[in-house]
C-alpha cells in the first residue's frame with residue numbers, strides 16, 4: 001500500500017460486531033469475562049482498548065515500524081522512551097529541541113540520575129567525541145524547533161549503531177508523510193500526535209513507534225504500569241485526522257514555501273529560516289531526507305527586539321497567536337516567551353533564538369491570505385527609532 005492509502009486504511013477494519021466502517025469509540029473502562037480469566041483479549045482499558053489498538057496499527061504502518069504504542073501526550077511518549085535507561089546513563093540530544101523535551105530531560109530525568117548533553121548535530125562527525133561508555137541514547141529532532149536546522153538522520157543513526165547507541169527521532173515537525181526515520185536507520189520514532197497527525201488542534205496525544213519488535217515489550221509494560229494512556233475518544237480523533245494527513249501536509253508545505261519566499265524579500269525581515277530556501281545551510285540534505293520541506297517557517301526582524309516582535313504578533317488576523325503547530329489553521333508564535341520560555345536566555349541565544357524570532361505554523365488556508373496578513377502586520381511596524389528601547 002502507498003502512503004495515502006495507508007492513511008485511510010491501515011490498521012482499520014470494519015467493526016467485527018456491527019460492520020461499522022469507522023472504528024467505534026470503545027468508551028469503556030472494563031470488559032465482561034465469561035469466567036475468571038476467560039475473555040476476548042480485553043480485560044481493563046488502561047491495558048487494552050480496541051480504538052487505541054486500531055490507531056496503533058495505523059501508526060506502525062505509516063512509520064514502517066514493528067509496533068506503535070500510544071500515550072496521553074507527546075511528552076508522556078518521551079517519558080516512556082527515557083525510561084528505557086537507568087541511573088548513570090546519558091542522553092545525547094540535539095541542542096535546539098522542543099522546550100518541553102529539554103525541561104523533561106533536565107528537570108525530571110536529571111533528578112533520577114539520567115544525564116543529558118545538548119549538542120549541535122549539524123555535522124554528524126562532531127557527535128563522536130561526546131559519546132562515552134555511558135551514552136545510551138541519541139535524541140534527534142529534525143527539522144529542529146524553532147531554528148529549523150535539518151540533521152542527517154541516516155548518517156547519525158549509522159554512527160550511533162557503530163557505537164552501540166540507540167537512536168530516537170522526534171518526528172513531530174515532519175510527520176511520516178515527509179520523513180520516515182525508521183527507513184533511515186532509527187530505532188525509535190516519537191510523535192507529539194497533537195500536531196500534524198491529529199491536524200485539527202483538538203486533541204493532545206503521543207506515540208512511540210519501534211523498529212525492533214523486541215522493544216515493544218518495554219513500551220507495552222510502561223503504558224500499562226505508568227498509565228499515561230490516551231482515552232478512546234482521543235484515539236478516534238487521531239484516526240479521523242490521519243485520514244487526511246497526506247492532503248493536509250502537502251498543501252501546508254506548498255503554502256509554507258510561498259510564505260518563506262515572500263518573507264525572504266521583505267524589507268522588514270532580517271532572516272528567514274526554512275529548509276526549502278536554497279540558501280538554507282542544509283537545503284540539499286532536506287531535499288534528500290524529506291519529501292517536501294515542511295510547513296514550519298521561522299524569521300526574525302531587522303530590528304531585533306522583543307517590542308518589535310510583539311508588534312507583529314499582535315497584529316495578524318488570519319494567523320492566530322497561539323502555542324502549538326500542525327493544525328489546518330495557521331498559527332503565529334514567539335518562541336522566546338512561549339514554547340521556549342523554559343530554556344535559559346543564554347542557552348537560547350547560543351542557537352540563534354533571538355528575542356525577535358517569530359515562528360509560523362503554516363496551515364491549509366489560501367496562501368494569498370496568509371501573505372497578505374503578514375504584510376499588513378509588518379506594514380504597521382513603526383520605524384525602529386519610534387520604539388522605546390526594550391527593558392527586557
Ligand SMILES: *Cc1c(COP(=O)(O)O)cnc(C)c1O
Nearest residue numbers: 073074075098170172192194205
Ligand atoms: C509539542 C511537541 C512535543 C510535546 O508534545 P505534547 O503532545 O505537547 O506533549 C514534543 N516535541 C515536539 C517537537 C513538539 O512540537
